[in-house]
Amino acid sequence: MALELVFQIEGGDFSNAGKASSQIKKVLKQLNIDTRIIKRVVVAVYEAEVNVAAHAHRGQVKALFGETEVEVVVTDQGPGIENIEQAMQPGYSTASKEVREMGFGAGMGLSNIAKNTDNLHIESEVGKGTILTFRCNYS
Amino acid sequence: MKGKTKYHALKVDTEKCFGCTHCMKICPTEAIRIVDGVATIDQYRCVDCGNCLRACPVDAFYVEQNQLSHIEDFKYRVVLFPSVFIGQFSEIYSEGRIYEALLRLGFTHIFEVEQPALWLMESIKESSQELAEGPLISSFCPAIVRLIQSKYPSLTRNIAPRKAPHDLAAHFAIEQLKMQGANESEIGIFYVSPCSAKMAAVNQPVAEKESIVTGVINMKDLYNRIMRLLPANETTDTSGFRQYLSREGILWSLPRGEASWFKKRSMAIDGIHNVVKFLERLENDEVPKLDFLELKSCNQGCAGGILLTGNRFLTVERLQKRALRYPKASQINPEGVRKETVQKKLISDNVEPRPVFVLDQDRTRALEKMKKINNILCHLPGIDCAGCGAPNCHALAEDIVQGKARMTDCIFLQNKFIKELKVKPDKACANLERIWGKKRFEADCNKKGGRNEGF
Numbered sequence: 001m002a003l004e005l006v007f008q009i010e011g012g013d014f015s016n017a018g019k020a021s022s023q024i025k026k027v028l029k030q031l032n033i034d035t036r037i038i039k040r041v042v043v044a045v046y047e048a049e050v051n052v053a054a055h056a057h058r059g060q061v062k063a064l065f066g067e068t069e070v071e072v073v074v075t076d077q078g079p080g081i082e083n084i085e086q087a088m089q090p091g092y093s094t095a096s097k098e099v100r101e102m103g104f105g106a107g108m109g110l111s112n113i114a115k116n117t118d119n120l121h122i123e124s125e126v127g128k129g130t131i132l133t134f135r136c137n138y139s
Numbered sequence: 140m141k142g143k144t145k146y147h148a149l150k151v152d153t154e155k156c157f158g159c160t161h162c163m164k165i166c167p168t169e170a171i172r173i174v175d176g177v178a179t180i181d182q183y184r185c186v187d188c189g190n191c192l193r194a195c196p197v198d199a200f201y202v203e204q205n206q207l208s209h210i211e212d213f214k215y216r217v218v219l220f221p222s223v224f225i226g227q228f229s230e231i232y233s234e235g236r237i238y239e240a241l242l243r244l245g246f247t248h249i250f251e252v253e254q255p256a257l258w259l260m261e262s263i264k265e266s267s268q269e270l271a272e273g274p275l276i277s278s279f280c281p282a283i284v285r286l287i288q289s290k291y292p293s294l295t296r297n298i299a300p301r302k303a304p305h306d307l308a309a310h311f312a313i314e315q316l317k318m319q320g321a322n323e324s325e326i327g328i329f330y331v332s333p334c335s336a337k338m339a340a341v342n343q344p345v346a347e348k349e350s351i352v353t354g355v356i357n358m359k360d361l362y363n364r365i366m367r368l369l370p371a372n373e374t375t376d377t378s379g380f381r382q383y384l385s386r387e388g389i390l391w392s393l394p395r396g397e398a399s400w401f402k403k404r405s406m407a408i409d410g411i412h413n414v415v416k417f418l419e420r421l422e423n424d425e426v427p428k429l430d431f432l433e434l435k436s437c438n439q440g441c442a443g444g445i446l447l448t449g450n451r452f453l454t455v456e457r458l459q460k461r462a463l464r465y466p467k468a469s470q471i472n473p474e475g476v477r478k479e480t481v482q483k484k485l486i487s488d489n490v491e492p493r494p495v496f497v498l499d500q501d502r503t504r505a506l507e508k509m510k511k512i513n514n515i516l517c518h519l520p521g522i523d524c525a526g527c528g529a530p531n532c533h534a535l536a537e538d539i540v541q542g543k544a545r546m547t548d549c550i551f552l553q554n555k556f557i558k559e560l561k562v563k564p565d566k567a568c569a570n571l572e573r574i575w576g577k578k579r580f581e582a583d584c585n586k587k588g589g590r591n592e593g594f
């Protein structure tokens with residue numbers, strides 16, 4: 001059975017986005033996972049955390065550490081994504097002016113997650129929320 | 140990794156230590172546990188930063204003593220010290236008087252380790268060209284090198300494969316004396332260390348076969364001796380010993396002392412806890428592109444070394460003033476000794492990773508242990524009280540899965556187990572005595588930390 005860790009994220013709380021990714025990193029380091037893989041997981045989780053902070057009301061990150069891979073599920077309650085294919089396009093962003101002023105909103109988050117993980121799956125319902133699932137193999 | 144013992148200059152005086160836990164809470168690598176009432180240091184985790192010594196209210200930590208006694212064995216007795224040594228003395232003592240006192244102590248030659256600084260800096264800069272991906276990390280502070288080896292092993296390849304300023308000065312001194320007709324076996328090189336980290340590095344170099352230094356001197360001890368020997372007036376001209384010292388050399392061991400040599404993108408971070416935070420980011424590529432990273436374990440760099448006397452900010456202030464009186468490094472060109480000869484000797488091996496925080500080399504077992512840790516943490520109170528002899532609940536959980544501690548070491552769980560009749564009260568007491576020492580339950584009105592001793 002895999003080890004499961006869960007972290008909560010609040011919408012708008014950018015200063016705490018990054019907590020989940022740094023905890024996940026600590027665990028992966030103690031499991032002696034290759035640093036290059038760790039970096040990819042950290043980048044992907046961080047981007048997902050920021051998306052919850054930037055676009056949703058609240059959410060959670062669940063990480064499942066298995067023997068050969070880590071699976072991450074990020075669930076949020078928020079506006080949802082109407083056109084997932086469009087959202088995945090590098091450079092596409094609906095980020096508000098405030099979010100942009102904080103240095104986010106380049107529209108690179110989702111494509112960055114896709115690039116760094118093995119299989120990204122997005123499920124979303126407009127007006128309800130989004131579920132992001134991805135995995136990273138240890139080798 | 141395990142097996143080979145790691146040399147440390149820091150020791151605990153078990154007569155003085157009473158297990159107050161201050162050191163344990165501040166140690167950046169969680170290397171300390173309380174066993175039998177006193178602090179014990181895990182030799183694989185300790186990086187010799189000296190924070191435990193700073194935090195100790197009763198001076199129970201000490202740094203290994205001098206190897207001054209055998210200076211008489213040598214005809215040429217060279218003392219090497221970093222500039223911060225001069226910076227500790229109040230300005231009423233001129234550097235000439237300090238130098239004279241060193242001669243009185245029996246040394247024949249005096250070198251500050253930062254001369255000729257330019258030679259080493261050039262060599263360090265050159266090494267950045269061998270690096271595939273930046274930034275180049277300074278190898279100056281041995282506590283940081285050891286920290287990176289154990290906690291950030293993937294960053295070891297960024298550490299400059301170059302030796303320290305004291306190696307520069309040692310090779311420079313030897314070449315100079317040889318030119319004057321000295322035989323290498325007649326030369327004794329004595330290095331005055333500002334800290335336990337440099338002491339450990341000299342006694343057990345990280346990336347070289349053996350050290351060029353004959354003996355290490357504890358700077359605090361030397362300071363006291365010099366204070367007793369200071370002449371009332373300068374009688375000899377010692378300025379010749381300082382002819383290759385430069386402005387940049389004097390500032391080298393202070394914050395930005397190295398980074399300022401890199402015109403482009405460089406950063407300097409002092410204080411090991413700050414360094415830890417930064418390295419976490421660097422490891423995730425969460426920092427801007429940098430060419431050079433200067434990392435020093437002590438706040439205010441070596442001016443804050445644990446073997447220095449006085450206030451670190453005053454030391455920095457004095458050195459900044461002193462530096463202004465010296466020429467720029469580029470204006471200094473030592474005659475006779477060939478730069479290339481010395482530079483060749485300053486190249487060291489690459490620093491090897493030595494990860495110590497991995498739970499188990501076998502991933503399946505590591506994962507099992509991780510699950511157990513998380514399980515145990517559900518039962519621990521989470522208040523990090525250190526009553527178990529570990530710095531926090533998480534560290535105790537780790538110790539338990541590694542077979543180094545038991546659930547009953549937690550004083551909260553112990554109470555619960557007593558209530559549930561799972562543990563007998565006298566067993567519980569014996570367990571506490573194992574961690575906190577036999578006399579812990581005796582009344583003692585003079586005990587340390589007892590009465591308003593808010594240290």
Ligand SMILES: Nc1ncnc2c1ncn2[C@@H]1O[C@H](COP(=O)(O)OP(=O)(O)OP(=O)(O)O)[C@@H](O)[C@H]1O
Pocket residue numbers: 047051052054055056076078079080081087088092093094095103104105106107108109110111130
């Ligand atoms: N959790 C989410 N809830 C609602 N909309 C989202 C969510 N995640 C992404 N989106 C939508 O998808 C768009 C693209 O997301 P992406 O992460 O690629 O870029 P961004 O967040 O706008 O900017 P960046 O990630 O570069 O800071 C967002 O602008 C937003 O419209």
Ligand code: SF4
Pocket residue numbers: 149162165166167168169170171180184185186187188189190191192
């Ligand atoms: S010297 Fe530093 S690393 Fe070693 S035990 Fe003391 S505080 Fe910990």
Ligand code: SF4
Pocket residue numbers: 188279280281282283333334335336337392435436437440441442443444445
């Ligand atoms: S900063 Fe200087 S004094 Fe402090 S540990 Fe490092 S080398 Fe020693």
Ligand SMILES: [Mg+2]
Pocket residue numbers: 047050051054105108109110
């Ligand atoms: Mg985003």
